Amino acid sequence: MVKNASQGFRHLSLPESVHEVLRSRILNNELPAGTPLVEIPLAEEFGVSRTTVRAALRELQTERLIEVLPRRGTFVTRMSAEDVTEACYARFVLESSGLAEVWESARAALVIDMTDAVRVMQLACDKEDLAGIVEADTEFHRLIVQAGNHPRIVEMWSTLNGQMGALMRSSLDRQGIDMAEAVQRHTKLITAFRRKDSAVALTALRLHYLDPTHG
Structure with a gap:
């Protein structure tokens, strides 16, 4: 079980x-x-x-x-750099779609829930459990895409979940970062989401997914 x-x-x-x-x-x-x-x-x-x-x-x-x-x-095996980039781009597009239009009504509650997800992620990190971090990461980003209030988009996003473990393992290996850094990157994303400007949050989300040098 x-x-x-x-x-x-x-x-x-x-x-x-x-x-x-x-x-x-x-x-x-x-x-x-x-x-x-x-x-x-x-x-x-x-x-x-x-x-x-x-x-x-x-x-x-x-x-x-x-x-x-x-x-x-x-x-x-590990995912190729090209496959990682494509999967990240797809997730960014789906998570960002519709988010700006509900920003004022969704932001405060979203930040609270994202913070809870990062706490779970940190607990997994403390145990050096990447599988647990992947589960928490999936929940973290599910909150973002659900906040956009488009069930069909959420359904499309969910089809990518099976690849997230491979994506994260490959990304950590390729970028040479550890689990603690992965958690920290999510914490920084929350900081951007606390801002009242949705453009700031969406830029941070894009960097989170598409700029491997973004810490």
């Missing part, structure tokens, strides 16, 4: 349980890029069938955390 920030506790199937453990290991760099993942040893470790392991690996592949190479095997 696992706790989801927006859904409470939920029971996991065997493939979901194996997926969650492997995902956490990959995100926390216990399984670094290039590590092979072999079905039989994994099935023996978890006490499940190879079919169960295969289902878990398919989900990891969808999330771009692993790569399946024909005749070579399955390996932990």
Whole structure:
């Protein structure tokens, strides 16, 4: 059983349980890029069938955390710089759409909720748990896109969630920053959102996603 920030506790199937453990290991760099993942040893470790392991690996592949190479095997991977940029741009566009038009009515409550999400992120950082940071990051940015009050946009944004773990792990590795810096970047974003000028907040959001040198 696992706790989801927006859904409470939920029971996991065997493939979901194996997926969650492997995902956490990959995100926390216990399984670094290039590590092979072999079905039989994994099935023996978890006490499940190879079919169960295969289902878990398919989900990891969808999330771009692993790569399946024909005749070579399955390996932990990292998103390319181009894929990271595209995913970040898509999230920025979706989160920024509609936000300015509800800025006056939504800003104060949004900042409070974003601050709570960063507190959760900091707790995960204290435990050196990148998987936990990814969950908190997803909640943080969900608050922003939901504030725009366009349910269809939120639905489109949610389709990108599966890639966020791979995106964050790849970004941390490529930029050479640690988890504490990732948390600090969200804190700085909150500072911009406290301003009454929506243009300031949207510029900060763009830099947050699209300028890797922005701290």
